[in-house]
Amino acid sequence: MSEFKLLRVNLSSQKVREERVDEKTLRRFLGGRGLGAYLALKEIPKGADPLGPENKLFIMSGPVTGTAEGFEAGRTHFVGKSPLTGLLGESNMGGRFAPWMRYSGYDGIVLEGKSDEPVWISVIDGEVKFHSAKEVWGRGTHYTEYYVKKQLNAKPNEGAVLAIGPAGENGVRFASLIHAGGRAGGRTGLGAVMGSKKVKAIYVYGTRKPEVVDEERFKKGVEHLKEKIGNHPVKKALNSYGTAVLVNIINKIGALPTKNWRKGTFEKAEEISGERMAEKYLVKTRGCWGCQIECGRLVKTYSPEWGVPEGSKGPEYETIFAIGSNLELSNLEAIIRINHVLNDLGMDTIEFGNTVAVLMELYERAEELGEKSEELKKLLDGLRPVWGVPNPVLELAYKVANRDGIGNVMANGAKALAEAFGCDCVAEARGMSLPAYDPRAIKAMALAYATSNRGGCHLRAYAVSFEVLGIPVKTDPLEVNKEKAKMVKEQQDFFASIDSMIVCKFNTFMTPSPEDYVDLLAGVTGWDVTADEIMEIGERIYNVERLFNVREGDPGDYLSKRLLEEALPDGPAKGETAKEALEVMLPAYYEYRGWEDGKPTEETLKRLGLQEFLYII
């Protein structure tokens, strides 16, 4: 790979410009997440308003994107400044957008500036066009995808659409970017960044082929992955039950966040499990571009109350936790419908669910709110967000997307909602709500969440893999030790490279070593890379991301009070908090990283060749 072709789209002037990122930079950051973070740090000015014209949205592929089938190389990475955290925002989306983007002639698209009028953009075999989006502004992503393809007379399987819903238009700080009906760049609110630029959708299509420098070695790398994945029991589990296979597993160890993180087990977990979904609602499985795992669920429902189109995208494990156990909601059909609506409105299901959970707790504890309780009542305008009742959740989806009443407060996220009512009832790190693994029951997740540069996230280090699933080795999830800090750090670095190549992280369950990717990366780029270099690139990326945060006033590596001070009352982790985990592991982690107080040292930056950013620390 000798260059990375970026399409720069200036919305203010409606001018476009091609730019080539040189090979030297690529070898330092690969593409995807890494290159995005590097460019974001260089180009987005300090203190920029995430919803202002100075912010940028990087839509990135990586060197292996769209090259070969059998492992998952179809994902897209987004980078920008997050409207939710005010720090680095980034998100990774499945489906087939990035492959089609490369086929259209560009390895990445950068949205800059701000349009006056709503537009959508088509990129077809190198030709870029702006179209008025007046007709679809205000509408959902489902209709928008349909509309865009109709306008272009595109065949169903040709090209890909990326769209935002009303949430992105209305500056909901956890608005998502949606593709193919339900593939989401969900976290950190980059949908609102696209919305602030008044870009409703992007269509990409073309016939260009991505470059593979050393075909033979590349093929060897692909075959290696294909074979290891193809024979692995994890593939079978993901294919049979999707990510929701985790519901029962995580519930069993007492780590399934329930009732706004006040319990670790949900007595009705079985009813919202992947097994139940497969048994009653699954129509067929669906993979991203080139993927043999096919963890995606295409589902149907039966009741008139909770209809979805037959074969629409089913909820992931994270959504099932956020809309299900965490709200004590066990009606899987309702969850399927609400997930569908959230995708249509374009909102991160994790942040939305957590925000509703906070609201339900506020509503339950209204008497403790003092004079704020009247304001809550006023803003709720009669809605009764009660545990386990789906109707208000569905209505809240619309209210948040429209920023109406209580929805206008909720649109700023769970932490903002809790703060607005003076309640310490939120599970978050760096201002982003936590996903579906209680760190009090899976200790290494405490560190993973606290040190995640994009805020509370399970995908920067997925310590669940060793703590629960035994990949690559099984650890005791309730034990706290420094070795885990090292494992978290290494996973963060490894995943940063994986997100930059870009390969799906589910591959790493089955091919969990950087070694597994050496031939693949060397083949596609022609570089003589090693496993160590892959890890070093990941570490460089992780440091660049941290530098972005430090420059913007990073609030540091913490977990919110609920996890540090309130012990789990139930399940195998009864009595546990996440306090000790952080106290023991965070200092060890900083040592492994070469950081002081959460900041890279001069020595570390020099070691990673990041001297140009010394000014930040």
Place this chain on the structure above:
Amino acid sequence: MSEFKLLRVNLSSQKVREERVDEKTLRRFLGGRGLGAYLALKEIPKGADPLGPENKLFIMSGPVTGTAEGFEAGRTHFVGKSPLTGLLGESNMGGRFAPWMRYSGYDGIVLEGKSDEPVWISVIDGEVKFHSAKEVWGRGTHYTEYYVKKQLNAKPNEGAVLAIGPAGENGVRFASLIHAGGRAGGRTGLGAVMGSKKVKAIYVYGTRKPEVVDEERFKKGVEHLKEKIGNHPVKKALNSYGTAVLVNIINKIGALPTKNWRKGTFEKAEEISGERMAEKYLVKTRGCWGCQIECGRLVKTYSPEWGVPEGSKGPEYETIFAIGSNLELSNLEAIIRINHVLNDLGMDTIEFGNTVAVLMELYERAEELGEKSEELKKLLDGLRPVWGVPNPVLELAYKVANRDGIGNVMANGAKALAEAFGCDCVAEARGMSLPAYDPRAIKAMALAYATSNRGGCHLRAYAVSFEVLGIPVKTDPLEVNKEKAKMVKEQQDFFASIDSMIVCKFNTFMTPSPEDYVDLLAGVTGWDVTADEIMEIGERIYNVERLFNVREGDPGDYLSKRLLEEALPDGPAKGETAKEALEVMLPAYYEYRGWEDGKPTEETLKRLGLQEFLYII
């Protein structure tokens, strides 16, 4: 009354201007509906886009508005060109807006032009201010009222707010104007006219007193009404059960439209009746300004699914039909919540319910739609509008207000939806859906609907009063005769004057003669009016309205096919259509009116002093 003080607000220039309408014109049109129609005809240019800057919104009081208590003189009348019908649009709203408008110094406000940015307007003791509405644009009317009063530090009982919701902003063609949480200028879509001018809300407050010329005679007139109303059993019925007292009455005679006008009785009518509402959900009664009837319901609900604020506005009979029987929905709590949401989003419940009814029929008969059935499926995006199921109805409210997916088609009204899918399954006249009385079971209503200038309406002539309630005399609702045509014509004229004074029509159940209003009107104006003059003024108004329609290409006095050709299958009116009623009564009606082919003749116009409009016929 020597003058009518109009405040002209030009939104394009943000300039305001006071104008006085002379006494001669007032004596010809009174105020309210009459003066509004006259000015609309003179000022709104032929062919004007209802949502363009050339349209105007007249917000009117009448000579008796806010003068004395004991009869209902608190209503507001709106006039403009209707986005729903393309003809004259007008609507009458309860509450206390018009009295406060008069106290603020103006008898009427005319919105003209179109603002670039969203604004709200305050009129306080003659002083007009424009405020940015950026903070509330996109929000519901409930929050908007709260916000406006908060901005001005207004006391709860001082002043009044008129607001639109997202439906009005998004050009929903049946968007309403909302005041006091649920008082609605619902029909003909004038909320969208206010929205097109980017006016979110108007606040009025002041301490000026309306003029009463002959205090003594006025007092005599007031006492007459007060006494007759106070002792009347209809007052008791309306006070006890609200307008929903009609559910059981109309169901009993087989005229309660059910399942999109395919039945005339609803087996679960009892469950959605005014009696049931009083028994289970009523918190207290509430009247408009100065009213002793208090037909308004303040309600509560119990279930978490269908919450409303305790004491919020309960649904009227029309809403209970539109969201209830016509959708075969018997869950009164759900109806209460949906009504609340429709008020918040700012939509006419009658047109919305009828549009959903058409959608349910389309969904049920999808197989008959041919190639359109795929499009319907696509636009529904999984929603299953099934008879009797409330959830999809609630979601459709949001989808229509946001003009998303199927909501974008529904936002143009029931007739437009039926036409889009090639289905003759709509009950309408002049493009507006019919209200809650099946004209196949109440024959005079067939004529009333067909000849209503604003389209299918029960309030231009309320033939139900004689056909069902026996006011002033009881007729046989299934009989067709020419005498009824005369009664309809006379009621139309009488009501046109009543809507121009402005007095609530419920008064006319108890004081059903123009004689009853002579002292009142003579007293307040100082004019030596007679009952005949009141009737003649009404006739003049009715002809002016008709002239507006004729100029805009009136589609004529018809009822849609469902009512003319499909016989009722059930109840006391089984086997009946409305065909004969129209065939017999319409020619007689034209004769009484002095019209030919639905148009006033030259002679009629001259008789009524409307020579200036001879150019139209």
